[in-house]
Amino acid sequence: MIKMSGKINEEIISIPLKKLRKDSIVPQPSKLGDAGADARIIGFKKIIHENTKKELIEIDTDTYTLKPLERIGCPLGFSTAIPEGYYFKVVPRSGLALWDGLSIVNSPGTIDAGYRNEWMAIVVNLSNKEVTLKKGERICQIILSKMYHYKFIESNELPESDRGLGGFGSTGMR
Numbered sequence: 503m504i505k506m507s508g509k510i511n512e513e514i515i516s517i518p519l520k521k522l523r524k525d526s527i528v529p530q531p532s533k534l535g536d537a538g539a540d541a542r543i544i545g546f547k548k549i550i551h552e553n554t555k556k557e558l559i560e561i562d563t564d565t566y567t568l569k570p571l572e573r574i575g576c577p578l579g580f581s582t583a584i585p586e587g588y589y590f591k592v593v594p595r596s597g598l599a600l601w602d603g604l605s606i607v608n609s610p611g612t613i614d615a616g617y618r619n620e621w622m623a624i625v626v627n628l629s630n631k632e633v634t635l636k637k638g639e640r641i642c643q644i645i646l647s648k649m650y651h652y653k654f655i656e657s658n659e660l661p662e663s664d665r666g667l668g669g670f671g672s673t674g675m676r
Contacts, residue, residue: 515646518583522620525637526579529644538593538643541623543635544579567634573607573626576641584615584646591645592623598641603629606642613644 519528529539546566547558558575568574584590592611598604607624623642627633635641 515585515588517585517646520581521579522581523579527638528580529578538645540595540640541578541592541621541642541644543576543623543637543639543641545577545637546635547575547577547622549573549575564637565634567632568604568625568627569632570627570630573624574635576623576625576635578621578623578641581618581620582613583618584613586615587649589614589647589649591647592621593643593645595640595643602633603627603631604633604641610645615649 521528523544526544527542529541531537531539546561546563548561550557550559566574582590590613592606592613593609594605605626605628607626611624613621621644625635625641
């Protein structure tokens with residue numbers, strides 16, 4: 503039997519959140535200790551490409567059927583004031599990815615501390631069947647992350663590693 507020790511950092515970071523719509527639902531972790539908080543669909547924004555014009559059009563519907571390889575903006579109904587030194591990642595929910603082939607296009611989506619607009623998940627259907635999305639449905643997870651300041655230092659040589667110059671897939675298929 504393996505005995506686990508160690509605790510989650512007990513520090514609580516307060517994140518101001520503004521509900522932008524009456525029916526918005528504040529994201530919550532499903533279970534105590536979960537890294538991600540589930541965020542829910544509050545609407546749909548269709549992506550329009552006409553000639554050189556690109557825009558998002560709000561669709562007035564409670565459901566949206568996403569065709570294979572189609573993507574849609576799913577507003578989450580809130581904005582935040584993330585403290586400096588932190589950011590959020592918007593990531594897919596594993597069950598939706600496995601069973602329905604849904605993912606977040608720019609995964610992980612990044613919400614920076616200075617962003618004050620409505621959060622939105624850009625959802626894509628990677629399956630070969632249509633998937634119906636519903637308002638109020640859990641669509642993604644949001645994960646708070648600590649930001650580190652860094653810089654790249656140009657170098658003519660890099661330290662050796664066990665992997666060396668092995669490329670993608672060089673550690674084996676499984």
